[in-house]
Amino acid sequence: MKILIVDDEQAIRDALGRKLRREGFNVFLAGSGIDGLRMFHTERPDVVVLDIVMPEMDGLTVCRRIREIAETPVMMLSANAITEEDIVEGLNAGADEYLVKPIRLNEFVARVQALLRRSQMTGNEAKTGYNDGYLNVDLQRRQVHVEDTKIHLTPTEFKLLVVLIENAGRVVSQRELLEQVWGHEYVDDIYYPRVYISQLRRKIEPDAANPIYILTEHRVGYRFEKQNRT
Amino acid sequence: MSDANTVALVINSLTIALALPMLMLLLWQDSRSGVNLFFGLLMVMVIVWSTGMLLGRISAYVGNLTSLTEWGVRLLQIGFTGACVGLYLFAVILSGGQGRFFTRLAVLAILVVLAYQGFIAFSTVAPAFDVQPDGTLRYSFGSAATVIYASFVLMTLAVTWQRRRKIRDRGLVIGIFGFGLGVLVELISPELRNRSIGIDLSAVSSLVMSYSMVRVQIIEPLAGRANQLKAVRDVGLAITSHVRLEEVLRTIAGQAAEILQANGAAIFLNQGGTLELAAVHNMPQAFIGQRLAMGEGLAGRAAVTRQSARVEDYRRDWTGQADMPFAKETFGAVIAAPLIFADEVMGVLVVIEGPQGRRFDREDVRLVDLLGPQAAVAITNSRLFERQRGLTDELEAAKNQLETVLTSTENPVIALNRRCEIIFANPAAAELFDNQSLTGRRIREIAPTSILPTNPGLALRELNQRRVYIYEVTIRERTYLCHVGLLGRPRAQGFVAVLNDITQLKELDRIKNQMIRMTSHDLKNPLSAAMFHIELLQEEGAGLFTDEMREDINTVWTQLHRMNRIIRGILDLERVQSGTLTFEECVVGDIIRSSAHEFEDQAAKRGVKLLIDVPDSLPTVTGDRQQLVQAVSNLIENAVKFTLEGGTVRVSAERIEDQVVIHVADTGIGIPPEAQPRIFERFFRAKHPGAEQISGTGLGLSLVKAVIDAHKGRIWLESEVNKGTTMHLVLPARQATEMKKSEPV
Numbered sequence: 001m002k003i004l005i006v007d008d009e010q011a012i013r014d015a016l017g018r019k020l021r022r023e024g025f026n027v028f029l030a031g032s033g034i035d036g037l038r039m040f041h042t043e044r045p046d047v048v049v050l051d052i053v054m055p056e057m058d059g060l061t062v063c064r065r066i067r068e069i070a071e072t073p074v075m076m077l078s079a080n081a082i083t084e085e086d087i088v089e090g091l092n093a094g095a096d097e098y099l100v101k102p103i104r105l106n107e108f109v110a111r112v113q114a115l116l117r118r119s120q121m122t123g124n125e126a127k128t129g130y131n132d133g134y135l136n137v138d139l140q141r142r143q144v145h146v147e148d149t150k151i152h153l154t155p156t157e158f159k160l161l162v163v164l165i166e167n168a169g170r171v172v173s174q175r176e177l178l179e180q181v182w183g184h185e186y187v188d189d190i191y192y193p194r195v196y197i198s199q200l201r202r203k204i205e206p207d208a209a210n211p212i213y214i215l216t217e218h219r220v221g222y223r224f225e226k227q228n229r230t
Numbered sequence: 231m232s233d234a235n236t237v238a239l240v241i242n243s244l245t246i247a248l249a250l251p252m253l254m255l256l257l258w259q260d261s262r263s264g265v266n267l268f269f270g271l272l273m274v275m276v277i278v279w280s281t282g283m284l285l286g287r288i289s290a291y292v293g294n295l296t297s298l299t300e301w302g303v304r305l306l307q308i309g310f311t312g313a314c315v316g317l318y319l320f321a322v323i324l325s326g327g328q329g330r331f332f333t334r335l336a337v338l339a340i341l342v343v344l345a346y347q348g349f350i351a352f353s354t355v356a357p358a359f360d361v362q363p364d365g366t367l368r369y370s371f372g373s374a375a376t377v378i379y380a381s382f383v384l385m386t387l388a389v390t391w392q393r394r395r396k397i398r399d400r401g402l403v404i405g406i407f408g409f410g411l412g413v414l415v416e417l418i419s420p421e422l423r424n425r426s427i428g429i430d431l432s433a434v435s436s437l438v439m440s441y442s443m444v445r446v447q448i449i450e451p452l453a454g455r456a457n458q459l460k461a462v463r464d465v466g467l468a469i470t471s472h473v474r475l476e477e478v479l480r481t482i483a484g485q486a487a488e489i490l491q492a493n494g495a496a497i498f499l500n501q502g503g504t505l506e507l508a509a510v511h512n513m514p515q516a517f518i519g520q521r522l523a524m525g526e527g528l529a530g531r532a533a534v535t536r537q538s539a540r541v542e543d544y545r546r547d548w549t550g551q552a553d554m555p556f557a558k559e560t561f562g563a564v565i566a567a568p569l570i571f572a573d574e575v576m577g578v579l580v581v582i583e584g585p586q587g588r589r590f591d592r593e594d595v596r597l598v599d600l601l602g603p604q605a606a607v608a609i610t611n612s613r614l615f616e617r618q619r620g621l622t623d624e625l626e627a628a629k630n631q632l633e634t635v636l637t638s639t640e641n642p643v644i645a646l647n648r649r650c651e652i653i654f655a656n657p658a659a660a661e662l663f664d665n666q667s668l669t670g671r672r673i674r675e676i677a678p679t680s681i682l683p684t685n686p687g688l689a690l691r692e693l694n695q696r697r698v699y700i701y702e703v704t705i706r707e708r709t710y711l712c713h714v715g716l717l718g719r720p721r722a723q724g725f726v727a728v729l730n731d732i733t734q735l736k737e738l739d740r741i742k743n744q745m746i747r748m749t750s751h752d753l754k755n756p757l758s759a760a761m762f763h764i765e766l767l768q769e770e771g772a773g774l775f776t777d778e779m780r781e782d783i784n785t786v787w788t789q790l791h792r793m794n795r796i797i798r799g800i801l802d803l804e805r806v807q808s809g810t811l812t813f814e815e816c817v818v819g820d821i822i823r824s825s826a827h828e829f830e831d832q833a834a835k836r837g838v839k840l841l842i843d844v845p846d847s848l849p850t851v852t853g854d855r856q857q858l859v860q861a862v863s864n865l866i867e868n869a870v871k872f873t874l875e876g877g878t879v880r881v882s883a884e885r886i887e888d889q890v891v892i893h894v895a896d897t898g899i900g901i902p903p904e905a906q907p908r909i910f911e912r913f914f915r916a917k918h919p920g921a922e923q924i925s926g927t928g929l930g931l932s933l934v935k936a937v938i939d940a941h942k943g944r945i946w947l948e949s950e951v952n953k954g955t956t957m958h959l960v961l962p963a964r965q966a967t968e969m970k971k972s973e974p975v
Binding site (some may be wrong): 009011012015016018019022053079080101102103104105106173174177188190192194220 | 357751754755756757758759760761762763766769794812814817855856895
């Protein structure tokens with residue numbers, strides 16, 4: 001497995017690289033955003049670990065560039081997180097994961113592995129899918145169409161949609177979503193569902209401001225509502 | 231029968247015929263008046279005298295009726311005697327010269343005289359008289375009786391002359407003199423007596439007196455009623471033309487004295503149960519301010535009885551406390567009338583005549599009584615007016631002060647009425663809108679929509695519920711915090727908006743956040759690098775290190791970890807205080823258990839027993855789970871840290887009404903009382919024996935406080951040095967909090 005680490009602090013870069021290599025990963029190190037992007041193109045890694053605050057090109061920009069061409073899982077690793085908004089900003093840029101420095105190396109490795117697991121998830125656990133004429137979710141082929149136009153969902157977004165559809169009509173709490181989509185080690189990262197839900201709504205809802213598919217149960221969780229359009 | 235006798239008979243008959251109705255009229259008008267009674271007595275005596283005369287003369291003329299003539303003469307003498315005494319009494323009482331026991335003495339005198347006359351009348355001795363051949367009656371008085379009667383008459387004339395000014399009607403003076411002269415003629419000259427000149431004169435005089443009495447007592451008051459009403463109306467006009475209380479009082483006093491043609495007048499005002507002299511007319515101004523208790527003095531009595539009081543001679547008749555200094559020496563007749571308005575005695579009007587002046591009669595009292603209510607209304611009006619003017623002045627002053635404050639403040643202030651028209655804008659507000667004249671214009675005309683609340687419905691709801699609505703607004707690239715409040719209570723008359731320029735504060739806040747961000751980043755990066763490398767060192771060099779080296783590396787790790795905690799503490803606090811929390815349903819037991827779990831090892835290591843006691847039936851709470859865990863963790867960490875070996879930390883929770891209360895109790899070293907109020911401050915650490923060796927950032931409890939505040943909860947502590955500390959933490963239970971459905975985030 002190839003992992004690209006982009007961080008302007010050499011000491012951090014080296015430490016993370018050493019740790020991952022010892023865990024058996026193939027690690028590529030980049031000292032700036034531009035180098036990182038270049039290396040992404042040449043090496044096509046399976047996971048990208050990105051620092052945010054870097055000179056010239058920051059991690060958020062790098063992430064957006066990557067998202068323009070690929071759905072490779074991206075993990076933000078920043079010392080810069082102060083408020084929820086910072087984390088949300090990172091996730092909005094397309095990151096699948098946001099970790100705050102400092103972190104125990106073992107936990108870092110576990111998170112990288114979880115991220116890989118999620119991206120490699122196949123649709124075999126999915127059953128039928130959903131189609132009401134407007135929204136068509138094909139679980140077998142992992143494809144989503146809105147009004148016959150194919151739309152791109154990241155693996156995390158897709159899994160989130162699947163979990164909601166499987167529980168259609170029932171409220172799924174934020175903790176349930178975190179456990180089922182991200183894994184049980186993520187149950188405290190409650191910003192994730194919120195950010196991903198709003199991304200999903202932008203992609204599948206006719207009007208993201210007045211959602212009809214993914215409804216919020218205030219302070220409890222979310223509920224997928226089937227529509228009768230046919 | 232001689233012509234003279236015939237004339238006398240006619241006059242006598244007329245006297246009887248006319249005197250009787252006049253007497254009846256007077257007694258009907260006022261049967262309790264002393265003057266009327268004594269005049270009545272006089273007239274009765276005159277009638278008896280005239281009747282006796284008539285009887286005697288007619289029986290003598292008819293002849294052979296000796297006994298009838300004798301009875302006539304007896305009646306004549308009784309009437310004559312009574313008339314002499316009655317005239318004197320009438321003159322005295324008419325001129326007001328009677329003493330305190332006058333009435334009793336007078337009644338006694340009359341009884342004695344009548345008894346004497348009665349004794350004579352029924353004695354066997356016949357009266358001295360003879361009938362002339364032509365039928366003319368001749369009679370005579372004994373010399374002793376003549377002297378007594380004459381002295382009565384002379385005394386009467388003397389009294390009348392001396393006190394003639396006190397007798398208001400000249401006809402009465404003339405009548406008394408005529409009557410006295412008639413009696414004297416009767417006594418002195420037998421010739422004129424025989425020709426009935428004396429009695430004729432007296433009879434005519436008595437008619438004159440009767441007429442005068444009727445005029446004075448009945449006709450004049452009736453004729454004067456219209457004038458009085460006019461006078462009272464003039465007084466009303468005069469007193470209502472003033473509004474200042476002092477002027478009103480002075481006018482009332484002056485008008486009262488004028489209308490009664492009295493020497494002076496004074497007004498007492500009821501000042502909280504005491505009468506205070508407030509105005510005088512024709513009296514020393516120095517008396518003003520004199521006080522008189524209720525019930526004391528003539529004025530006090532009028533105030534208590536709520537009825538006018540009159541004395542004819544203050545020196546002689548008033549035995550109570552004097553109303554004013556030198557009153558007993560200088561007052562003659564006095565009337566005191568209560569001034570009543572709305573059933574409350576406002577004061578007393580006192581009208582005063584000097585000792586030599588005239589007497590007041592019932593008509594005068596009536597006049598003052600007419601004046602009273604008008605005066606009371608005028609006093610009440612002017613008091614109300616003065617109070618209102620006082621209030622207006624105060625209001626004006628308060629308004630000026632407020633305007634000065636509002637004008638001089640740099641904060642723009644705008645007040646609107648209910649129709650959203652501007653009713654006030656201070657210069658700062660005018661400057662904000664290009665110095666336009668703002669008053670009277672609608673807010674929408676002068677202000678762009680962007681500066682009004684984006685959701686007017688919400689703003690109104692907030693205003694109705696909390697009376698204040700606060701929102702941020704940007705005008706000309708400056709940011710203001712706009713406080714909108716309701717004007718007027720309880721019903722809102724409009725709105726007032728105060729704008730606080732917070733541009734600088736916002737900038738400072740932004741710089742502070744940036745600083746914290748930069749600091750945390752700049753510190754956390756090297757910290758992370760160091761921690762990563764320590765971890766690698768521990769893993770990769772595990773077999774190479776001696777125990778000592780391993781210990782050193784652990785120490786470095788612990789210290790780095792501690793540094794990280796401090797930075798995290800600052801950032802956590804920052805995050806909680808900036809209000810970015812994520813609320814969800816939280817199970818209190820879970821929060822406590824996962825918080826406690828973190829410290830089980832630490833507690834065991836320190837030999838501290840950590841007990842958890844949470845009932846399953848606890849309601850959930852709405853909150854930021856991570857922050858709540860952090861808060862409870864901080865409390866448990868502190869409790870474990872500050873409890874010595876063998877001690878206990880007990881974490882429990884219970885439901886109290888709509889709240890969940892979490893208690894973290896330890897048997898530790900406690901917090902000194904002087905430190906307790908500051909314990910939640912940032913970076914505060916209590917200086918306390920036993921606490922020096924225990925590490926901490928001084929941020930833990932301030933974070934707990936910030937978290938609990940953000941959850942609309944409460945936290946307080948009970949602590950005793952060397953006994954232990956209990957922290958109580960209250961959160962609203964979820965059932966009690968509002969739930970909203972299907973709302974997009």
